Structures are given as C-alpha cells and as structure tokens.
Amino acid sequence: MSKGRFGVHGGQFVPEILMNAINEFEEAYNKYRNDPEFVSELDTLMREYAGRPSRLYFAEKMTRDLGGAKIYLKREDLNHTGSHKINNCIGQCLIAKKMGKTRVIAETGAGQHGVATATVAALLGLECEIFMGKEDTIRQALNVYRMKLLGAKVNAVETGTMTLKDAVNEAMREWSCRLSDTHYVLGSVMGPHPFPTVVRDFQSVIGREIKAQLFEKEGRLPDVVMACVGGGSNAMGAFYEFIKDENVRLIGCEAAGLGVDNPKNAATVANGTLGIFHGMKSYFCQDSYGQIAPVYSISAGLDYPGIGPEHANLHDTGRAQYVPVTDEEAVAAFEYLSRTEGIIPAIESAHAVAYCMKLAPTMDKDKVIVVNLSGRGDKDVAAIARYRGENIYE
Amino acid sequence: MNDIKTAFKNKKAFIPFVTAGDPDLETSEKLIEQMSKSGADIIEIGIPFSDPIAEGAVIQQADLRAISAGTTTDKIFDMVSRAGSKVECPLVIVTYMNPIFVYGTDRFMKKCGECNISGVIVPDTPFEEKEELAPYCEKYGVELISFASCSSENRVKMIAKQAQGFLYCVGAENKSVSDTVSVAKSVSDIPCVVALEDATARQARSAAEYADGIVCDTAVVRLIEKYGRDCKEPVCEFIKSMKLAITQ
Numbered sequence: 159m160s161k162g163r164f165g166v167h168g169g170q171f172v173p174e175i176l177m178n179a180i181n182e183f184e185e186a187y188n189k190y191r192n193d194p195e196f197v198s199e200l201d202t203l204m205r206e207y208a209g210r211p212s213r214l215y216f217a218e219k220m221t222r223d224l225g226g227a228k229i230y231l232k233r234e235d236l237n238h239t240g241s242h243k244i245n246n247c248i249g250q251c252l253i254a255k256k257m258g259k260t261r262v263i264a265e266t267g268a269g270q271h272g273v274a275t276a277t278v279a280a281l282l283g284l285e286c287e288i289f290m291g292k293e294d295t296i297r298q299a300l301n302v303y304r305m306k307l308l309g310a311k312v313n314a315v316e317t318g319t320m321t322l323k324d325a326v327n328e329a330m331r332e333w334s335c336r337l338s339d340t341h342y343v344l345g346s347v348m349g350p351h352p353f354p355t356v357v358r359d360f361q362s363v364i365g366r367e368i369k370a371q372l373f374e375k376e377g378r379l380p381d382v383v384m385a386c387v388g389g390g391s392n393a394m395g396a397f398y399e400f401i402k403d404e405n406v407r408l409i410g411c412e413a414a415g416l417g418v419d420n421p422k423n424a425a426t427v428a429n430g431t432l433g434i435f436h437g438m439k440s441y442f443c444q445d446s447y448g449q450i451a452p453v454y455s456i457s458a459g460l461d462y463p464g465i466g467p468e469h470a471n472l473h474d475t476g477r478a479q480y481v482p483v484t485d486e487e488a489v490a491a492f493e494y495l496s497r498t499e500g501i502i503p504a505i506e507s508a509h510a511v512a513y514c515m516k517l518a519p520t521m522d523k524d525k526v527i528v529v530n531l532s533g534r535g536d537k538d539v540a541a542i543a544r545y546r547g548e549n550i551y552e
Numbered sequence: 553m554n555d556i557k558t559a560f561k562n563k564k565a566f567i568p569f570v571t572a573g574d575p576d577l578e579t580s581e582k583l584i585e586q587m588s589k590s591g592a593d594i595i596e597i598g599i600p601f602s603d604p605i606a607e608g609a610v611i612q613q614a615d616l617r618a619i620s621a622g623t624t625t626d627k628i629f630d631m632v633s634r635a636g637s638k639v640e641c642p643l644v645i646v647t648y649m650n651p652i653f654v655y656g657t658d659r660f661m662k663k664c665g666e667c668n669i670s671g672v673i674v675p676d677t678p679f680e681e682k683e684e685l686a687p688y689c690e691k692y693g694v695e696l697i698s699f700a701s702c703s704s705e706n707r708v709k710m711i712a713k714q715a716q717g718f719l720y721c722v723g724a725e726n727k728s729v730s731d732t733v734s735v736a737k738s739v740s741d742i743p744c745v746v747a748l749e750d751a752t753a754r755q756a757r758s759a760a761e762y763a764d765g766i767v768c769d770t771a772v773v774r775l776i777e778k779y780g781r782d783c784k785e786p787v788c789e790f791i792k793s794m795k796l797a798i799t800q
Contacts, residue, residue, distance in 0.1 A: 160681055171649050173606040174678045174699035175722055178707060317612055318603065327605045334606075337703060338725050434649040434684075435603065437676075447625050448654030449602040 162351020165474050167467035170350040172437045176330070179337045184352040186257045191359070200252060207281065208237050208244045210363065214371035214528070220498050220518075227381065227521035229514060231531045232368050234392060235503065241533030242364060242392045243274035247343060249360035251278040254341035261285040261336070264343040265329040267294055267322035267388065268459035268506060269301025270533055271345030276310035286310040289328040291321035294458045301537055319452045322388075322462045326436055346389025347466035350437030354466050361395025368528050369399050376526060382517065384409040385530035386509040387480065388424070388460035390469045392532035397478060407479065409517075410469060411509040413455035414482035424453035426465040427473050427480035433464075440470040456485040456545065459506040459533075487512040489545055492535060504533030505542065556594065556642050556670050556695060556717040560743040564798045565593035565718075565765035567745060568772045568791055569646065571614040572597050573623025575780045577631045583776075583784055584632075588639035590788040591795035594718075595639070596673065596767065599628055599647035606648075606675035608749075614773045625655050633667040642670035644697065644717070649677045649684065657688045665692035671717040673697045679711050689716075702732040712736040718743040718765060730762045753797035760798040768794060 162168045170180065190196040204210040213233040221229045234242040254262055262284050266272030272288040279286035288305055292314040295302050305312050318324040326349075333342040344353040347361070365383070372380055383400055385393035387410035400406040415423035423429065423443075430441035435450060443451040443463040455461040465480075472478035488505055491512035496502045503511055507530070514529045521527070535542075543550040559565045568587050572580045580597075587595050600615035600623060607615075636643055645664060652660045652674065664672060672694055677685060682696060689696040695717035700708045703724035712719055712735075719742045723729035733744045745765035748755050756766050768790075775790060776783045 160683065169684075170678065170680050171676050172678060173675050174707075174711070175606075175701045175703065175724065177678045177680070178701070178704040178724075181704075317609065318616075323603065327603055330605050331608070336725060431654070434653045434676075436605075439653075442650075444650070444654065446654070448650040448652075449619060450650070 162355060164468040164471035167438065167440045167470040168351055168354060169439050170437060171434050171439070172330070172350045173334060175334045179333065180350055182257065183341065186253050187352055187356050190253055190256060196252065196256070200249060203248045204245070204363065208248060210237070211367045211371070212236050214368060214375065216375065217499050220495070223498060224515060224518040226518040226523065227525035227527045228523070229518055230372065230526065230528045231501070232364060232396065232528055234364060234530060234532050235507070235534035239274045239277050240536065241270040241274065241504065242361060242395060243271045243345060244277065245363055245395065246345065246357050246360040246391060247274040247278040250341065250343045250356065251282050251284060254343070255282050255284065257341065259284070259339055259341040261287070261340045262343050263287045263289065263329055263332055263340055264345055265322065265325035266290045266345065267325070267461060268457065268504070269294065269298040269305070269537065270459060270504070272305050272312070273301055273308070275343050276305040276308035279310065280308045288312045289315055289325040289332065291319070291325050292316050293320040294322065297541055298458055298537055322458065323450065346391040347394040347468060348389040348436060348438060348464060354438065354468055357391050358394045358398055358468060361391050362398040364392065364395035364530060365397060365399030368396060372526065372528065378526070379403055379406055380528045381521070381525040382407045382409060382527040383530070384411060384510050384514060384527065386411045386460060386506045386532060387465060387469060388413065388462045388506065389464070390466040392530050394466060394468060396530040397472070401477060408472065408477065409513065410478055410480045411483045411513045412480055413457055413460035413509060414484045415454045415456070417484055418482045422454035424455040424461050424463065425482040426463065428482045430465070436464060438467045440467045441465055456488065457505045457509065459504070460509065481513055483509040483512045489542060491515055492538070492542055501531070502535035502539070503531055504535050505538040507532045559593040559642055560718070560764050563593070564760045565743070565745065566591060566791065566795045566798060567594045567596060567765055567767045568592050569596040569598060569767065569769035570776070571600055571611065571618050571773060572628040572631065573600060573618030573621055574614040574776055575617060576621050577623060577627055579781050579783065581631050581635045583787060584635040585638050586784050586788050587791055588641050590791040592641055592791055593765070594642045594644060596644050596646045596769065597632060599625055599645060599651055601648040601651055604648060608770065610770050610773050610777070614777065625651055629663045629667050632669065636668040643668065644671040644673055645669050646673040649674055652685070657685060661688040661692040661694050664694045669694060671695035671697045673720065675699065679707070700732050700736055702727045702735055705735050708732055708735040709739045712740040712742055715740060715742040718745050721746050721763065733762050751794060753793055756794050756797045757800070766794065766798055
C-alpha cells in the first residue's frame with residue numbers, strides 16, 4: 159500500500175489531513191505529465207522564460223590549471239532567477255494552476271527556491287507565501303527583499319533551529335490549514351510521495367541536456383557527473399539520466415560544515431542514520447532517540463538534516479557516491495572559480511566545485527567530469543566577504 | 553492492560569494530554585496519577601519530538617522544554633510503568649514516527665505492552681503507511697489509533713472501517729469536525745473523539761453532543777507552561793470542570 163518507495167526509502171509519512179491534497183496532486187501530475195498541451199506549455203516556458211537549455215561550458219583554464227580530467231560546467235546558474243530551482247517551480251506551478259489553485263506556498267533555505275517560486279507565481283498570477291528560517295532571512299537578506307519585490311509574502315520562521323527544516327515544518331503546517339486554494343511547491347526531491355518523483359522529473363531536464371550537449375562536444379558520455387546535495391534536487395536532476403549508464407560515476411557533495419567529525423555539519427550520508435521524517439524514510443542527522451539534530455553549513459541551501467529518498471537508495475545500492483565537503487573547502491572553491499573562470503558560483507554549488515578540484519588532478523586527461531553549477535553566487539558575496547573578515551553588509 | 557472500549561461505556565470520555573518530561577518527569581508522573589483521580593477516562597502521554605509538524609507552537613515549545621530537560625524515551629517508559637500501576641484509566645502514547653522507528657518499532661511496542669500502554673497515536677503515519685506499525689502493535693496488544701479528516705469522505709470511511717481503539721476526528725477547511733464524525737459513524741461503531749484547542753465548558757458540552765470523547769491537549773499544556781511544577785492543582789481543577797461539563 160505504501161507508495162513512492164526507492165528501495166526501503168520514501169513513502170508518505172504525513173498527517174492524515176494532508177493525504178487528500180497529496181493524492182489529488184499525484185492524480186493531477188499523472189494526468190498532465192504526458193498531456194501534449196501541458197508539455198508544450200512547459201517546454202515553451204522552460205525555453206522562452208527560464209532560458210533553457212542552459213549551457214554546458216568547457217572550463218578550459220580550470221582544466222589546464224588542475225592538470226587532469228576535462229572539466230565541463232553545466233550552467234544552471236544562467237537560468238532565469240539564477241539557479242536550477244526554476245525548472246521545478248514552472249512545472250509545479252503550472253500543475254497547481256490547472257488544478258484550480260490560486261495560491262502557492264513554499265519553504266526556502268538559501269532563498270533560491272523561494273525566489274523561483276515567487277517569480278513563477280508572479281508570472282502565472284498566483285498568490286505566493288514563502289516560509290524561511292529566521293536565521294536564513296538574515297544570512298540571505300537580499301533574497302528576502304527579492305521575493306518581496308516579486309509580490310510574495312515572506313514569513314520568517316522562529317521555531318526550532320530557525321533554518322530550512324523549520325521552514326519545511328511551517329510550510330506543512332500552513333498547508334494543513336489551507337488546502338482548498340493552496341498548493342505546496344516543495345522545492346527538493348524530498349518529502350512525501352509524489353514530491354521526490356515529481357521534482358526529480360522536472361529537474362531531470364538537466365541530465366538530458368548534459369548528455370546531448372556533451373555528445374555534441376565530445377561524442378561520448380562523461381566519466382563523472384557531480385553536484386552538491388542538500389535535499390538533492392539539482393543532483394537528482396543531473397544524475398537521473400545517467401543512472402542506467404553504469405560507467406558514469408555519480409558523486410553527490412554534502413555540506414560538512416566545520417568537518418564531519420565536528421558537531422557543526424550537515425553531512426547526512428556521512429553521519430546520518432535511517433529515520434522517518436518530513437514525509438519520508440531516508441537518512442537523517444539525529445540522536446539515538448530519533449530527535450532531529452541541529453545541523454550546520456555555511457550554505458543555507460545545504461543546511462538540512464536529511465536527504466531525498468532516491469539519493470538514500472542510490473547510496474545503498476552504491477550507484478552514487480556521497481562525499482563531505484567543508485565550509486573552508488567550499489569557500490576556497492568559490493574564490494577559485496571566480497578568479498579562474500570568471501564565474502561566481504553559489505556557495506552550494508561551490509561544494510561540488512571543491513570536490514572536482516580534488517578529483518580532477520587524479521584523473522587522466524582524456525577523462526571528462528561534468529560539474530552541475532546549480533546556482534550563481536551573487537547572493538553569497540556579502541556572506542563570503544564576512545567569512546573572510548571583511549565587514550560588508552548588503 | 554486497560555481496555556479503551558470501557559472508557560467510552562455509557563459515558564462521554566474526557567481525554568487530557570500531557571507532554572512527558574514537561575517541565576520534568578517527576579511532575580508528569582504525579583500529574584498522570586492526579587489526572588486519573590480527577591476524572592480522566594483516558595490519558596494521552598506525549599513522547600516529545602524535536603519537530604512535531606502536526607502540532608502548533610504551544611506543544612512544540614512543550615516538546616522542546618522536555619527534551620532540553622533531558623527527557624528520553626527510556627526514561628519516559630520508566631516513568632509510565634511506575635505511573636501506570638497507580639491509575640485506573642487506559643494510557644495511550646502520542647508521538648511521531650521517528651522516535652518509534654529509531655528506538656526500534658518492535659522494541660518500542662514491546663515496551664508499551666510491558667508498561668500497560670493501551671494504544672499509540674502517531675500523527676505523521678497515515679493509513680497508507682500503517683504497516684510500518686500495525687504488525688508490531690498487534691504482536692504486543694497495543695491498539696493503533698487513527699486520524700480521520702472529512703477533506704475526503706471516502707478516506708474517512710476507509711479509515712473508520714479498520715479503526716482500532718478510538719478514531720481521532722479532525723475537521724477540514726470549510727467543513728466541521730462533526731461532519732467527519734457523522735461520516736465515520738455511518739460505517740463503523742468505533743468511538744469518535746474530537747480535540748478542543750481552547751477548551752471552554754460550553755465548547756466541550758456542544759462537542760459532546762456529537763462526539764464520544766473530548767481530547768484536551770493545548771489547553772492542558774498551556775496550564776503546565778504557566779504553572780510549571782505547581783501545575784497539578786490547576787490542571788486537575790480544569791479536568792474536573794471539563795468532565796462535569798460533558799457529563800451533564
């Protein structure tokens with residue numbers, strides 16, 4: 159009876175009051191996903207509004223500097239709103255509209271998903287309310303104002319650790335209170351079924367494009383596809399197309415904060431254990447009694463104590479590998495990519511760049527690594543300056 | 553094990569809730585004894601969870617107070633086994649799926665059986681996922697209590713037909729909780745309870761007209777929050793007044 163399982167992971171662990179809305183969303187998704195009119199509307203918006211396909215850029219200077227495998231960057235940072243989040247928001251908001259919903263709500267960590275939801279809501283004429291941990295509203299103040307400019311209401315969540323997990327709690331509570339006119343645009347490949355599948359499907363355009371673009375440039379499959387992982391939507395989007403290509407290594411880069419051995423980290427696969435939370439069975443950072451741990455990362459978008467259920471299964475089966483990357487390594491990569499390629503990545507994406515910097519030199523020059531550059535780093539500039547001791551405020 | 557069914561026999565059941573360990577386990581233990589003496593027909597004991605998504609701010613704060621006071625599932629079972637021997641009414645545990653799963657679902661339900669717990673309420677585990685719990689509940693004779701919401705009549709019927717212990721009825725937007733109760737009653741004779749957030753005697757009386765039992769969680773937790781270790785008297789006064797209201 160349980161639906162949406164990836165191995166043992168996944169499921170629908172939510173209050174009964176949400177089940178009807180979740181079932182209705184699943185029905186609508188199944189109805190529209192192959193509907194020619196919906197597909198054409200989605201394609202048009204992805205192309206004309208979001209700016210797809212995003213570029214697959216050969217980072218020649220970086221490749222030369224690191225002296226190993228050829229490095230390509232999938233430029234999701236060039237999408238409208240500056241990250242991959244728009245892919246999922248266009249898809250879910252279009253479905254919500256077709257379901258007759260007039261209002262969307264969403265959680266956000268770094269603010270990228272909040273901005274993307276607010277953007278599409280503005281475009282489609284939907285009312286929009288965003289839940290964001292108070293801590294994150296401070297470290298990502300610019301994105302808060304951006305959402306307000308787009309006409310959304312931003313609620314600073316002051317419960318618990320005041321970060322992404324608490325924003326998800328509040329968005330779920332809000333949805334329970336207002337189901338009839340509201341759709342919850344969950345921003346990652348997590349939560350109860352059907353969200354992990356729906357979000358993965360809307361993000362899987364990333365991997366399909368990588369495959370076609372690399373084939374055009376190199377006439378082959380990549381050797382490695384890597385991406386940062388919080389809940390895991392940009393990674394799942396990049397990986398999905400390659401799961402069946404068993405020779406392509408898939409690497410997810412988790413936020414290790416001050417280090418995997420330091421309590422201040424958010425490396426779920428490295429430190430988490432099996433649990434059931436936020437609608438899904440998966441791995442979570444938690445104590446021996448199942449209390450969810452307060453996690454930490456410099457990156458608000460990766461500062462989450464869980465991981466999507468499909469990633470948990472890719473880890474179990476060994477199909478994908480998950481590696482921890484510390485704050486310091488991510489900041490160094492943030493600065494390195496800025497100087498070397500003139501591309502300022504989101505601090506989230508910088509976690510993947512950091513691991514690429516370690517891996518590329520160990521690989522032969524005829525190998526190819528694709529790094530999914532999930533977002534741009536404008537939002538992080540002030541925070542990184544402060545990390546480096548410069549007193550800049552936005 | 554005290555039978556849940558008898559709690560509803562020829563009367564409306566009054567069901568107060570207490571978060572175990574708020575402000576400390578000693579207070580919870582005494583409170584459970586006193587609640588039973590003051591007329592509680594069933595007592596819900598909450599095992600605190602860091603992220604109670606189905607609850608509002610008042611109960612989340614109580615959970616965090618209890619967790620920061622060092623409350624753990626093992627300590628709660630110890631407390632419940634002491635308290636359980638002194639109370640007449642059935643005790644049910646309310647908690648989230650993760651504290652049960654991480655403790656080990658088999659081990660958790662075995663402990664419930666040993667501690668004379670009659671039922672468990674797990675707000676984030678709907679009908680579709682009940683296999684995660686039901687086999688273990690059955691093994692140790694613990695009833696798995698379900699929620700029903702009239703956002704879908706078909707779901708209410710599906711759930712009510714298989715319900716155990718009592719059915720926890722909630723409303724939905726634009727629909728009253730009494731709709732949920734009447735749909736459930738059309739297919740099952742399971743006792744239907746409703747929760748009152750800001751419980752006044754008048755509200756309790758009118759809810760008792762259609763429901764078989766009244767749950768008071770937030771109102772009790774507010775009193776505990778306000779009076780701390782001195783909460784026994786005000787909570788018991790409250791229980792007596794509510795019990796009187798639904799008995800009249």
